[in-house]
Amino acid sequence: HAKSLGRGAASVFDPQMDETAQARIILERDLRDALATKAFELHYQPLVELGGDQVNGFEALVRWRHPEQGLISPATFIPIAEETGLIVPLGDWILDQACRDAASWPSHISVAVNVSAVQLRHRTFAQTVLVALASSGLKPERLELEITESVLLDDTESILETLHLLRRTGIRIAMDDFGTGYSSLSYLRRFPFDKIKIDQSFVRNADSAADGAAIIRALVGLGASLGITTLVEGIETEAQLAAVRAEGAQQVQGFLFSAPKPAAEIARMLAGHEKRAAAA
Numbered sequence: 001h002a003k004s005l006g007r008g009a010a011s012v013f014d015p016q017m018d019e020t021a022q023a024r025i026i027l028e029r030d031l032r033d034a035l036a037t038k039a040f041e042l043h044y045q046p047l048v049e050l051g052g053d054q055v056n057g058f059e060a061l062v063r064w065r066h067p068e069q070g071l072i073s074p075a076t077f078i079p080i081a082e083e084t085g086l087i088v089p090l091g092d093w094i095l096d097q098a099c100r101d102a103a104s105w106p107s108h109i110s111v112a113v114n115v116s117a118v119q120l121r122h123r124t125f126a127q128t129v130l131v132a133l134a135s136s137g138l139k140p141e142r143l144e145l146e147i148t149e150s151v152l153l154d155d156t157e158s159i160l161e162t163l164h165l166l167r168r169t170g171i172r173i174a175m176d177d178f179g180t181g182y183s184s185l186s187y188l189r190r191f192p193f194d195k196i197k198i199d200q201s202f203v204r205n206a207d208s209a210a211d212g213a214a215i216i217r218a219l220v221g222l223g224a225s226l227g228i229t230t231l232v233e234g235i236e237t238e239a240q241l242a243a244v245r246a247e248g249a250q251q252v253q254g255f256l257f258s259a260p261k262p263a264a265e266i267a268r269m270l271a272g273h274e275k276r277a278a279a280a
């Protein structure tokens with residue numbers, strides 16, 4: 001296993017190593033280079049308020065533009081970045097870039113940034129967030145941090161402290177992929193989340209669509225009684241949208257509205273909207 005080998009103990013093309021391990025080591029090396037050359041880009045996917053079908057924010061989703069392999073998905077490299085600690089400098093860049101991008105958008109549009117457990121546990125995390133806000137001029141009220149349940153599994157006291165500190169500045173905290181981890185409900189009592197993002201698996205699986213709808217209904221009801229906004233992820237069809245609307249969800253996100261798009265495209269689209277609004 002690649003991880004058990006000491007640093008530099010094996011050459012990249014060690015014939016003893018299986019292909020997966022080699023590919024992994026190459027990717028790890030390339031990831032270090034990518035950080036140095038800033039080979040990452042942020043794409044943005046709209047968050048849609050169901051009341052007036054208005055876009056009220058965008059989620060930043062990182063992509064890696066690899067010199068040979070093209071655009072690489074975060075599902076491939078975020079785990080490697082987490083294991084190697086590279087997620088800390090990468091996460092700093094993501095926060096800074098997302099705040100800069102959002103600062104140029106209309107003031108009612110927020111940005112949501114995914115934060116991994118490793119990043120959040122790092123002692124400089126709160127500082128990084130506050131510096132990103134200060135240097136971009138983005139108001140804390142326009143920043144939402146998305147964390148997953150795994151964040152709350154360990155080291156809870158210091159993590160809760162960090163989250164509370166950030167939330168007091170006006171930053172919102174969302175729990176991502178809600179319903180896929182452990183003890184989801186108890187976490188809602190441990191920390192005052194502003195939003196839960198109900199995992200896309202609940203709208204995805206057609207076979208269990210009825211169960212999915214029942215779970216969404218229950219979570220929306222729970223959110224409403226706790227004063228937490230509920231968003232349903234992964235809406236791909238009009239039928240799913242209608243079902244989720246009927247269950248009372250406040251926000252949605254998914255390919256039906258838009259896939260994640262490069263920052264420049266979002267900026268163009270928002271500028272077009274502003275112009276039309278001004279002309280009207």
Ligand code: C2E
Binds near residue numbers: 062177
């Ligand atoms: P996530 O935060 O739950 O993000 C939602 C993922 O679902 C995104 O995948 C998005 O493109 C995808 N998605 C959105 N709508 C639909 C839909 O209608 N159908 C389907 N099938 N998928 C949809 P993506 O961009 O590949 O990101 C995957 C995961 O990687 C994210 O899940 C998040 O956990 C992580 N990630 C992405 N960007 C970052 C980042 O900047 N930092 C950290 N720490 N993690 C990130």
Ligand code: MG
Binds near residue numbers: 059114146176
């Ligand atoms: Mg997310």
Ligand code: MG
Binds near residue numbers: 176177197199233
């Ligand atoms: Mg999610």
Ligand code: MG
Binds near residue numbers: 177
């Ligand atoms: Mg996810």
